[in-house]
Amino acid sequence: MGIIILNWAFLLSAVPVCAQYNYSENCLKAYDAILDLHFTEARQLIATEKSLDPSNLIPLSLENYIDFLTLFIGEERSQYDQIKPKFLSRIDILAEGSRASPFYSFCLGEANLQWAFIQLKFGEYTQAALKIRKAHQCFTENQSRYPNFLPNKLGLGITHFIGGVVPDSYKWIVNLMGMDGTISEALDDLRSVAVYNGHDILMEKYRTEALYYIAMISANLFKNKNDALKILDLFDNDNKQQGPLVIYAKSGILMKNGKNEMALKLLLQRQQDHVSFPFYYLDFMEGMARINKLDSSAMNNFRFFTDHFKGINYIKAAWQKIAWLNFLHGDTLTYFRIMQKVINSGNAIVDEDKQAMREAEGKQAPNLILLRTRLLFDGGYYDEALSELLNNSTKKYLLNRKDFIEYTYRLGRIYHESGNTEKAIHYYSITIQRGKREPWYFAASSALQMGLLYENMGDLARADSAYHICLTCKPAEYKNSLNQKAKAGINRIRSSRPKT
DSSP states (O other), X not given: OHHHHHHHHHHHHHHHHHOBOOOOHHHHHHHHHHHTTOHHHHHHHHHHHHHHOTTBOHHHHHHHHHHHHHHHHHOOHHHHHHHHHHHHHHHHHHHTSOTXXXXXXXXXXXXXHHHHHHHHHTTOHHXXXXXXXXXXXXXXXXXXXXXXXTTHHHHHHHHHHHHHHSOGGGHHHHHHHTOOOOHHHHHHHHHHHHTOOSSOHHHHHHHHHHHHHHHHXXXXXXXXXXXXXXXXXXXXXXXXXXXXXXHHHHHHXXXXXXXXXHHHHHHHTSOOOSSSOOOTHHHHHHHHHHHTTTOTTHHHHHHHHHHHOOSSSSHHHHHHHHHHHHHHTXXXXXXXXXXXXXXXXXXXXXXXXXXHHHHXXXXXXXXXXXXXXXXXXXXXXXXXXXXXXXXXOHHHHOOSHHHHHHHHHHHHHHHHHTTOHHHHHHHHHHHHHHHTTSSSSHHHHHHHHHHHHHHHHTOHHHHHHHHHHHHHOOOSSSHHHHXXXXXXXXXXXXXXXXXX
């Protein structure tokens, strides 16, 4: 530790005179290793570069990238406490670098943005907002001074995305940060990097990172989620080997589009080695792909996740899926026993964990037919899902108001994805009418999906109305993601109207 502090002190004293930003061969190789989560290899390359050129600040930026991914993927509080002072010290060093390079503001903005995302994950929201503001200022200033510096579009794309999805009730935060933006601006920024086909080796390497961010936005916030499948072509045109981050991004797009078999095949292709930093969420995703086809072997994936992942999110959701698998096989007693682990394990921060916690606290087993329907639908097995609803006597499995509302919602979703727009809107309307004042998410999701249907039909007035209905619903489950998607829809409509 003392050696590290002395090295930082040396850099701080040397920075004003001879600091530079040199993406040397060692740095380029380290960057590739980082994207593949080969952190040990990357650190060795960084150490070599620092010994060869102590004044080069790019290694500090790469070290931050390693720590960012370590915390963002691993989510361990103990690592957060250990890494935080090192990360912040590197930001201070980068701030003393030479402003004569476009990498000055880019590296500083990137470091602030990375740390903001970590602070958001660990609940430090005010500090995260200040870091996002600082990052946006860095990228904006850099764009003004160096308009042809392509990597800067990565940072602008992300900050524009943040500005575009903040609900109106929280716009004061965006105003405080001095930034705004839209989803279309974000995608335009990122695409400019993703489609680069020049001869600059460094610019070409940033393509994969841009594709990753586009995939994350596309899988969740496109008005027509099938458009996200087009992103896969850009990935396929990228010459980089498919590392864990790329597999994560591509699998997410495939699963959002009901391409469950393709996603499962891709997840099974990932390398299981002891070299890469463990990305246990991929095991969770594989479990989801298996349970979506009612495959009991998903139990192995979820148990592996709960046994090995020491982070803060998706633990409750994983235990819930283990409980579901027992319930699907008729073991109700084990279902309730496992659901107690949902209460006692993990955190309720992300929507999936909140929903799992709500189910556990409700102490009521799910409706078997509706659960089977939900899982099959999520996997894109629409005929099988519809068969579950129509080939079983509704008198036997629709037992209460929630069951009836979920029944019409599931029909709407199946007909929607099967291309029967008229029936989809019919059942969405019934669900909204019956469930908009209830605590379940079915009405809010129906309004969102109806908005997407109308928007793709070109009926922007009805789409806008449906999105606003979604925002007026107050579901206890998935509220954050539903509001975010509805807000994105409203912003798309506003930006498409001619300005007066």
